[in-house]
Amino acid sequence: MPDAREHQQQRPTGPTRRAVGLGALGAAATTGLAACGQGGGSGDGPVRLRFTWWGSDTRHQYTQEIIDAFNAENPDVVVEPEFTEWSGYWDRLATTVAANDAPDVMQMDAAYLRSYADRGALLDLSQQEGLDTGDIEDTDLALGESEGGLYGIVQGVVPLAVVTNADLLEQAGVPLPDDSAWTWEEYAAAGLAVTEAGLPNVYGIQTEGVQGPPMENWARQRGESLFTDSGDVGLSPDTLAEFWEYQLQLAETGAGTPVTLTIERNSATASLEQSGTATNTVAFAPWWSTQLTALTNASGQRLVLLRPPAQTAGGNPGLYYKASMYWSVSARSRNPEAAVRFVNYLATSDTAADLMLTERGIPASARIRERITPNLAETDQAAVAYVESIADVVEEAPPIPPAGGNSSGEILTRIGADVLFERQEPAAAAQAYVDELQGQIDSA
Numbered sequence: 128m129p130d131a132r133e134h135q136q137q138r139p140t141g142p143t144r145r146a147v148g149l150g151a152l153g154a155a156a157t158t159g160l161a162a163c164g165q166g167g168g169s170g171d172g173p174v175r176l177r178f179t180w181w182g183s184d185t186r187h188q189y190t191q192e193i194i195d196a197f198n199a200e201n202p203d204v205v206v207e208p209e210f211t212e213w214s215g216y217w218d219r220l221a222t223t224v225a226a227n228d229a230p231d232v233m234q235m236d237a238a239y240l241r242s243y244a245d246r247g248a249l250l251d252l253s254q255q256e257g258l259d260t261g262d263i264e265d266t267d268l269a270l271g272e273s274e275g276g277l278y279g280i281v282q283g284v285v286p287l288a289v290v291t292n293a294d295l296l297e298q299a300g301v302p303l304p305d306d307s308a309w310t311w312e313e314y315a316a317a318g319l320a321v322t323e324a325g326l327p328n329v330y331g332i333q334t335e336g337v338q339g340p341p342m343e344n345w346a347r348q349r350g351e352s353l354f355t356d357s358g359d360v361g362l363s364p365d366t367l368a369e370f371w372e373y374q375l376q377l378a379e380t381g382a383g384t385p386v387t388l389t390i391e392r393n394s395a396t397a398s399l400e401q402s403g404t405a406t407n408t409v410a411f412a413p414w415w416s417t418q419l420t421a422l423t424n425a426s427g428q429r430l431v432l433l434r435p436p437a438q439t440a441g442g443n444p445g446l447y448y449k450a451s452m453y454w455s456v457s458a459r460s461r462n463p464e465a466a467v468r469f470v471n472y473l474a475t476s477d478t479a480a481d482l483m484l485t486e487r488g489i490p491a492s493a494r495i496r497e498r499i500t501p502n503l504a505e506t507d508q509a510a511v512a513y514v515e516s517i518a519d520v521v522e523e524a525p526p527i528p529p530a531g532g533n534s535s536g537e538i539l540t541r542i543g544a545d546v547l548f549e550r551q552e553p554a555a556a557a558q559a560y561v562d563e564l565q566g567q568i569d570s571a
Contacts, residue, residue: 173202174462176469179209180234181216189482196478197469204465206232224248224457231460232469235279235453240271241358242530242571243455244278250456251276255467259475262492270450270524279453280474283488286446286521287344288416288432288513289314295410295428299324306433307441311373314411314436318382321410333403333412334383336374337393337543339536341413344435345370347445347525358529360565367557371546378547384409386547393540400425416513417451417488420506430506432513434520446517447524451488489514531564531571538563 180190187210194206209230211219217239223229229248243249252258253276260268260280271279289306296303299321304313318331335341343353346366355361377383384392384403392402399418403409405425414422416432423430434444454470456463473479480495485507490496500511528535542560545551551559 173205174465176204176206176232176460176462176466177209177230178206178232178469179211179216179220179230181211181213182234186210186486189486192482193473193479196482197472197476201465201468201472204462204469206469227459229457229459231457231462231466232473233455233457235455237270237450237453237527238533238536239528240279240453240455241273241527242533244273244276245530248458249278250458250460250463250466251278252280252456252467252470253277255456255463257464257467258471262475262494264491264493266523267448267450267491270448270527271453273527279450279455280470281450281453281491282474282483283417283451283485284448284491284514285415285417285451285488286448286514286517287340287413287435288419289411289435290404290414290419290422291431291433292404292407292410292426293429293431295321295326295329295407298326299329299410301410303431304433306436309436310438310440310442311436315377315380315382318377318411319380322381328408330381330384330388330403330409331411332377332383333392333409334374334378334386334389334547335413336371336386336389336547337540339539340415342367342370342539343525344413344445345373347447347522348438348443352525353535354526354528354532356526358526358532358568360561360568361526362561364554364557364561367560368553371543371553371557375547375553389547390544404430415449415451416510417485417507419510420485420504423506432509434517443522444517444520446521448514448521449524450491485510529568529571531568534567535564538567 178194180186182190190210191208194208198205220229220233224243235243258280263281267281267284268277270281271277291303293303301317301320301324304317314332321329321331339353346352346362349366351363351366352361374383378386378389388403391397399405399421402412402422404412404414404422407426407428413435419430419432434446437444454473456466456470460466475492475495477498480490480499481502484499484503489511490499496511500508503511538560542551542556546553546556
């Protein structure tokens with residue numbers, strides 16, 4: 128699954144939904160005059176904006192349609208597309224930012240937002256006019272904040288879920304669990320029952336240990352988060368060791384997949400189509416809820432979304448609405464007004480909504496979510512329904528990663544593999560993980 132994050136300091140009061148003016152606009156534009164390669168109007172022609180994003184061919188195609196529609200509706204602006212796959216996106220963006228040649232508008236991820244914002248690379252959108260964020264809940268809008276400024280407009284939200292193969296459960300004679308009350312002990316028991324049913328090459332649970340979201344969910348149920356508001360590591364070694372011990376127990380008892388399969392199916396090296404869920408070889412696995420459609424298409428079986436198990440029956444499932452992605456504007460854009468206008472179009476226009484649907488996450492805008500739901504596939508409607516069904520238990524989102532914090536996934540994958548293969552004890556490995564991650568933050 129793609130990645131995403133107690134004694135915490137008080138979260139600063141964030142910007143209100145209504146823009147407070149154009150105070151920073153002139154300064155940003157003046158700064159942008161030194162930028163290389165930024166689009167600018169000639170006085171007698173349209174303003175040119177560079178727009179970059181990552182994604183699949185499908186995303187590229189409909190995003191170009193959105194650009195074409197915006198250009199037609201705004202003849203004074205020409206948006207020029209730049210896109211790539213996730214694997215090369217961040218290296219390319221870092222290079223352009225360092226060279227003062229950043230695109231005007233960029234698709235941004237939670238793992239990098241704070242790093243770019245805190246180094247002054249992104250425009251504070253709370254200081255700009257022309258943004259219509261009234262349909263986005265304050266808690267969702269706050270997902271794009273850092274140090275009291277608003278540096279990304281959240282496009283979509285997505286919570287974690289346990290994607291469950293209802294067809295495999297039926298074949299194994301295992302009832303669908305009550306996800307409002309099940310515990311981690313019951314999760315393991317259900318997984319073991321599936322494995323012991325003897326279906327060919329089928330295990331109950333996808334053993335974890337090398338991916339961030341399941342570990343962070345475990346931590347949140349214990350009142351911890353990966354990072355604190357002050358930008359330090361907030362995860363305790365004891366909690367991480369406990370998580371790894373549970374995963375090892377799943378593998379050792381047979382309730383979960385063998386560790387070799389866990390490593391092989393890690394999303395850092397394997398595609399969604401190669402996962403245990405997509406190949407119908409596991410009944411339970413954690414995924415972001417919006418991946419249900421892709422998983423169902425690959426699986427061909429009936430998949431349903433369940434809440435993660437809790438520590439106690441009816442206890443805290445540790446859920447929050449994660450920002451699927453953001454729209455950000457370069458602080459060096461020569462045309463911040465036009466860039467903000469385009470961001471507003473991406474986030475709030477009916478045209479963009481009808482083309483995007485849920486491909487970039489469940490829309491954060493309640494109005495847009497209501498508009499597009501009747502036009503969604505059955506699985507996408509199920510993802511929307513899941514988002515709304517957990518509204519009574521979701522909590523405030525954790526702090527976004529600080530500079531250096533985006534290395535957390537790579538460190539977890541490497542050290543987690545050592546734990547699963549029993550090259551390190553969980554307690555020592557957990558301390559090593561926390562120390563290394565904090566070191567990366569301190570040196571950033």
